[in-house]
Amino acid sequence: MTAVKTDERVQRVSLFTKALRRPELGALIGALVIFTVFAIVDTTGQFAQLQGAAGWTKFAAPIGIVSIFVALLMIAGEFDLSSGVMVGSAGLLMGNLISEVGMGVWPALLTTLVFAAFVGLANGYLVIKTGLPSFIVTLATFFVLKGVNLAVTKLLTGTVRVDGVDTGEGFDTARSWFATKIEFGGASFQVSVLWWIGFTIFATWLLTRTTFGNWIFASGGDPNAARNAGVPVARTKITLFILTSVAAALVGCMTLLELRGMQAGQGIGQEFYYIIAAAVGGTLLNGGAGSAIGASIGAVIMGFAAIGIPYALWDQDWVSTFLGVILFLPVLVNTWLSKQAKGARK
Amino acid sequence: MNVKKSVDPVLELKGVGKSFGNVVALRDVDIAVYPGQVTCVLGDNGAGKSTLIKILSGVHQQSEGEFTLAGQKAEFNSPRDAMAKGIATVFQDLATVPLMSVWRNFFLGNEPKKWWKPLGILDTKFAKETAKTELMNMGIDLRDTNQAIGTLSGGERQAVAIARAVYFGANVLILDEPTSALGVRQSGIVLKYILAARERGVAVIFITHNPHHAFLVGDHFYLLNRGRMTASFVREKVQLDELIQAMAGGAELDTLTHEISVIRQD
Numbered sequence: 001m002t003a004v005k006t007d008e009r010v011q012r013v014s015l016f017t018k019a020l021r022r023p024e025l026g027a028l029i030g031a032l033v034i035f036t037v038f039a040i041v042d043t044t045g046q047f048a049q050l051q052g053a054a055g056w057t058k059f060a061a062p063i064g065i066v067s068i069f070v071a072l073l074m075i076a077g078e079f080d081l082s083s084g085v086m087v088g089s090a091g092l093l094m095g096n097l098i099s100e101v102g103m104g105v106w107p108a109l110l111t112t113l114v115f116a117a118f119v120g121l122a123n124g125y126l127v128i129k130t131g132l133p134s135f136i137v138t139l140a141t142f143f144v145l146k147g148v149n150l151a152v153t154k155l156l157t158g159t160v161r162v163d164g165v166d167t168g169e170g171f172d173t174a175r176s177w178f179a180t181k182i183e184f185g186g187a188s189f190q191v192s193v194l195w196w197i198g199f200t201i202f203a204t205w206l207l208t209r210t211t212f213g214n215w216i217f218a219s220g221g222d223p224n225a226a227r228n229a230g231v232p233v234a235r236t237k238i239t240l241f242i243l244t245s246v247a248a249a250l251v252g253c254m255t256l257l258e259l260r261g262m263q264a265g266q267g268i269g270q271e272f273y274y275i276i277a278a279a280v281g282g283t284l285l286n287g288g289a290g291s292a293i294g295a296s297i298g299a300v301i302m303g304f305a306a307i308g309i310p311y312a313l314w315d316q317d318w319v320s321t322f323l324g325v326i327l328f329l330p331v332l333v334n335t336w337l338s339k340q341a342k343g344a345r346k
Numbered sequence: 347m348n349v350k351k352s353v354d355p356v357l358e359l360k361g362v363g364k365s366f367g368n369v370v371a372l373r374d375v376d377i378a379v380y381p382g383q384v385t386c387v388l389g390d391n392g393a394g395k396s397t398l399i400k401i402l403s404g405v406h407q408q409s410e411g412e413f414t415l416a417g418q419k420a421e422f423n424s425p426r427d428a429m430a431k432g433i434a435t436v437f438q439d440l441a442t443v444p445l446m447s448v449w450r451n452f453f454l455g456n457e458p459k460k461w462w463k464p465l466g467i468l469d470t471k472f473a474k475e476t477a478k479t480e481l482m483n484m485g486i487d488l489r490d491t492n493q494a495i496g497t498l499s500g501g502e503r504q505a506v507a508i509a510r511a512v513y514f515g516a517n518v519l520i521l522d523e524p525t526s527a528l529g530v531r532q533s534g535i536v537l538k539y540i541l542a543a544r545e546r547g548v549a550v551i552f553i554t555h556n557p558h559h560a561f562l563v564g565d566h567f568y569l570l571n572r573g574r575m576t577a578s579f580v581r582e583k584v585q586l587d588e589l590i591q592a593m594a595g596g597a598e599l600d601t602l603t604h605e606i607s608v609i610r611q612d
Contacts, residue, residue, distance in 0.1 A: 209467060210465075210466045210467055210468055211459065211466040211467075211468060214446075214450055214453070214454060214468065217443065217446050217450065218443045218446060218450075218454055218455075221443035221444065221445045221446055222442075222443040224437075225437075225442055225443050226454065228425070228437055229455035229456075230425070230426055230429060230454075230455030231454060288443070288444075288445040288446075
């Protein structure tokens with residue numbers, strides 16, 4: 001009997017096949033190709049420089065932060081279509097708490113995150129209790145919040161915008177944490193990039209190195225088998241709905257601090273960016289597999305497009321079309337690669 | 347074989363019945379399950395096998411009769427309660443998550459943790475090595491426990507589920523139709539692991555509608571028909587033919603055989 005670690009047949013799984021099994025691979029190849037293309041068509045000479053990186057990370061960070069958690073939720077087999085509008089709700093709530101209620105910035109931030117946690121809890125609880133698809137439940141939440149955002153903002157401020165946030169107590173310290181710029185190599189990066197990197201590492205650790213991560217995969221892969229094995233599927237899913245909602249709210253608060261105000265329509269439509277980023281990053285739409293790093297790479301690709309297209313002096317109006325195409329291609333490549341790696345299945 | 351008889355049953359049902367509203371799913375079931383033996387529960391579709399499994403595994407509570415575990419009255423409110431008392435159930439197709447790796451499946455729901463336990467940090471090194479050696483002990487030789495369990499054959503997947511239950515200290519192992527979806531060779535593999543679990547002193551409850559499979563591994567045979575226990579046998583005193591006859595309801599099968607032979611007279 002050979003020792004456990006030195007089974008000679010393990011060698012047969014080549015490094016190449018191992019790489020093919022990674023869910024992020026399609027996205028990584030896609031990102032490299034897209035980066036190269038935009039670096040070639042670039043007219044400013046900045047795209048491949050640090051200035052360019054500051055530009056695309058600024059766009060990608062807020063998308064990345066939410067899409068990481070959207071990816072975890074999707075791995076567990078659920079969607080959250082209210083994650084985009086939550087960015088707006090959170091910013092508006094925090095803004096109104098500061099300018100209308102007169103709260104300090106930090107208490108307002110905390111209150112907003114608690115509010116978001118409750119919305120996430122409601123989403124999760126309703127999905128589990130009613131047994132309805134999360135697509136429907138969170139679509140309902142999306143429309144409810146969209147209406148509330150507009151109506152309450154108009155009611156409180158008389159306009160469709162919240163302003164005067166910078167007069168709140170503690171604004172400058174909060175801004176230095178969430179919305180300041182960091183000089184690096186002559187380019188100024190948003191501090192949100194650090195949060196994004198931090199969350200990517202945290203979520204990857206959570207997913208691959210903790211029992212909770214094991215439960216996420218199981219809840220999406222086969223909820224019945226997971227339940228039979230003693231996995232608390234309902235608790236796992238509800239926790240992820242809460243995390244997603246809170247992540248979206250954090251991005252909303254960051255946006256508010258950066259812009260010193262917020263429009264009532266902020267964030268609407270962003271939910272699709274999050275889902276695209278997660279899907280491009282190798283997360284299966286029906287759950288059970290995926291990665292947090294992949295979702296971040298998906299967000300990076302979106303950043304490339306958002307900055308690369310104007311740098312190439314192409315018509316900005318094509319950005320959405322481009323995103324539509326890049327959603328399709330990596331997912332196709334991923335599916336094909338995973339079939340190759342797994343070989344014929346019985 | 348007879349020596350083991352002197353041991354007390356680890357699990358016993360006496361006059362157990364279950365009704366859902368006015369539908370009686372099970373009545374008057376007496377079963378004794380011994381450690382280190384395979385107890386087969388045979389029955390056709392609708393015989394009440396599923397209801398019986400659900401009572402044993404803690405999903406349902408019996409409406410009448412006694413359910414004792416190691417001489418004590420068993421009261422389970424959930425499958426987790428039953429698991430905590432050492433009763434593990436391997437469900438037919440619902441035992442493993444196909445996209446997850448073998449070692450993740452092996453420890454699913456009972457993940458080994460390191461450092462400060464409440465943090466829930468997986469001890470992946472321990473998990474991978476243990477999964478590999480435990481499967482090896484059951485005679486399942488895997489190249490790589492990192493591979494998705496969906497890449498294994500149906501029989502191997504059942505075997506992993508059995509090995510997992512044995513490792514986590516199951517003293518009663520309930521197998522729900524483990525061979526019904528499998529081909530001949532794959533069924534053979536699963537039967538081999540049933541005997542491996544038996545050798546380790548586990549009380550195996552093998553639920554099946556296949557008398558051939560039951561006859562190969564069983565020590566005791568109980569037959570269910572339309573919610574009632576119609577017969578019981580011990581290994582030394584029964585032939586395969588008897589088992590098939592008893593299971594199909596004896597006379598019914600004779601009539602059926604006759605009818606078929608009339609149709610195919612060529």
